[in-house]
Amino acid sequence: MDDTRAYHARRGIMPAMRVLALLAVLASCVASASEPALSxxxxxxxxxxxxxxxxxxxxxxxxxxxxxxxxxxxxxxxxxxxxxxxxxxxxxxxxxxxxxxxxxxxxxxxxxxxxxxxxxxxxxxxxxxxxxxxxxxxxxxxxxxxxxxxxxxxxxxxxxxxxxxxxxxxxxxxxxxxxxxxxxxxxxxxxxxxxxxxxxxxxxxxxxxxxxxxxxxxxxxxxxxxxxxxxxxxxxxxxxxxxxxxxxxxxxxxxxxxxxxxxxxxxxxxxxxxxxxxxxxxxxxxxxxxxxxxxxxxxxxxxxxxxxxxxxxxxxxxxxxxxxxxxxGPDEAREAMKQKLLAKRQAKKEKSRSRRTRGEAVK
Structure with a gap:
């Protein structure tokens, strides 16, 4: 063991590269643990x-x-x-x-x-x-x-x-x-x-x-x-x-x-x-x-x-x-369709009434 590594060992200090490596491993473990089981x-x-x-x-x-x-x-x-x-x-x-x-x-x-x-x-x-x-x-x-x-x-x-x-x-x-x-x-x-x-x-x-x-x-x-x-x-x-x-x-x-x-x-x-x-x-x-x-x-x-x-x-x-x-849902959709058909029918009646009115005015 060289002097630097011996010093870190005695002092209980981990070199920076080893710390980063350990953190990467821990992060990987946390990610794996948080991933739901897909088996x-x-x-x-x-x-x-x-x-x-x-x-x-x-x-x-x-x-x-x-x-x-x-x-x-x-x-x-x-x-x-x-x-x-x-x-x-x-x-x-x-x-x-x-x-x-x-x-x-x-x-x-x-x-x-x-x-x-x-x-x-x-x-x-x-x-x-x-x-x-x-x-x-x-x-x-x-x-x-x-x-x-x-x-x-x-x-x-x-x-x-x-x-x-x-x-x-x-x-x-x-x-x-x-x-x-x-x-x-x-x-x-x-x-x-x-x-x-x-x-x-x-x-x-x-x-x-x-x-x-x-x-x-x-x-x-x-x-x-x-x-x-x-x-x-x-x-x-x-x-x-x-x-x-x-x-x-x-x-x-x-x-x-x-x-x-x-x-x-x-x-x-x-x-x-x-x-x-x-x-x-x-x-x-x-x-x-x-x-x-x-x-x-x-x-x-x-x-x-x-x-x-x-x-x-x-x-x-x-x-x-x-x-x-x-x-x-079905109830709301059917009611919307009903109202749409009623409106269409009413519009058709109004159009027909308008035509009759114009015809009487021409006479």
Whole structure:
């Protein structure tokens, strides 16, 4: 021991560098201790595979081409993000600055595709590098990354299959999203370094969880709700895509949604291709955003047997035809619709009376 170290040892004084190192370790321990346990998310039970897929298709990519309409609703919501489908979840999750992502789909192939996304996010340090990995030229590299990321052959095989089938469609879709968000003048994880880094960090910190989950089944959604409560997380964003148009609001679905920690700060975002409601011009879909408390209130209403029965009472925003916002319960919404129809009827009567008056004046 040199003279300086001996002096510090005798005096009980720790050198500054050792103090700083110890403080760093202590800070790390405190941070780890304050992070809620996420083990329940890591072991979410899968729901049984559906007897058949919608139209027999794997929906490898989203066909919702106006996701910019959800930006203001989901921005900086934080908390837990729960979403169905594929690429759209990364765009919305980054905007929301989600603390955790739970990605679910009743099609196991889409879950396998998210496992491809996982290895590419972990490998690519920038959005540009990420997009390059989806190119035709990068196929040998990506196959090697998948083999390294999933050493178990049984687990690796469906991931390779998903990549082999979906790669070209995903590449085309991602470049289309870049153009759409550029046109909308909004940040995008495929271009913006901060947006991309947020999703990549969630993967690096093991805060992205994937499960074959069915919104109407008995296991996954309920388990997600229980894991969220255990971890002390509120749902920031619940993204349902257009899934609800394919099933009724039965007891199981109502019960599943009630298991999720939704409140007035939560937002539910969905699309619907059904008739009887407005659609954004030139698209298949109506886009709807709804507060968590509003959704729970509608699910308590026995008359609300489907998403269409609810969306008929969701007024379009002044901003975009085909984009609605719903933050009230069924009684208030129905009364508002009643008053609107009465006002419209009264205006029609006034117009008719005015025409008759003008006609009598001409005579």
């Amino acid at each position: 329940s998310f890591a072991s979410l039970p899968a729901d049984p595979a559906p007897p058949e897929l919608v139209r027999g298709n794997h929906y490898w990519i989203s066909n919702e081409d106006h996701l910019e309409l959800f930006h203001d609703a989901v921005k900086d919501k934080g908390g837990l993000y729960i979403g169905v489908g594929s690429d759209q979840n990364y765009l919305l999750g980054a905007w929301a600055r989600a603390e955790l992502l739970v990605l679910m789909d009743f099609d196991q192939s889409i879950v396998d595709l998210h496992r491809v996304y996982r290895v590419l996010f972990q490998k690519a340090e920038t959005p540009e590098a990420f997009l390059r990995l989806w190119s035709q030229e990068s196929k040998p590299e990506v196959r090697r990354l998948i083999e390294e990321g999933y050493p178990d052959k049984k687990e690796r095989a469906p991931v390779l299959r998903a990549y082999g089938i979906a790669r070209w469609a995903v590449e085309r879709r991602l470049h289309r999203v870049v153009e759409q968000m550029k046109k909308a003048a909004l940040p995008c994880f495929l271009v913006d370094a901060d947006e991309y880094a947020h999703i990549r960090r969630l993967y690096q910190e093991d805060k992205v969880f994937m499960v074959r989950g069915d919104l109407t089944a008995q296991r996954s959604v309920r388990a997600i709700g229980q894991a969220a409560v255990q971890a002390g997380k509120k749902v920031g964003v619940l993204y349902l895509s257009n899934a609800e148009q394919y099933f009724p609001y039965d007891a199981r679905y109502r019960s599943n949604i009630r298991e999720l920690p939704l409140d007035e700060s939560s937002v539910v975002v969905r699309t619907s291709g059904q008739r009887g409601i407005t659609h954004v011009k030139g698209t298949y879909y109506h886009y709807n955003t709804q507060s968590g408390t509003s959704f729970l209130a509608w699910l308590e209403d026995a008359k609300t047997r489907s998403v269409l029965a609810m969306l008929r009472y969701a007024p379009d925003t002044a901003k975009v035809h085909g984009l609605s916002w719903l933050d009230t």
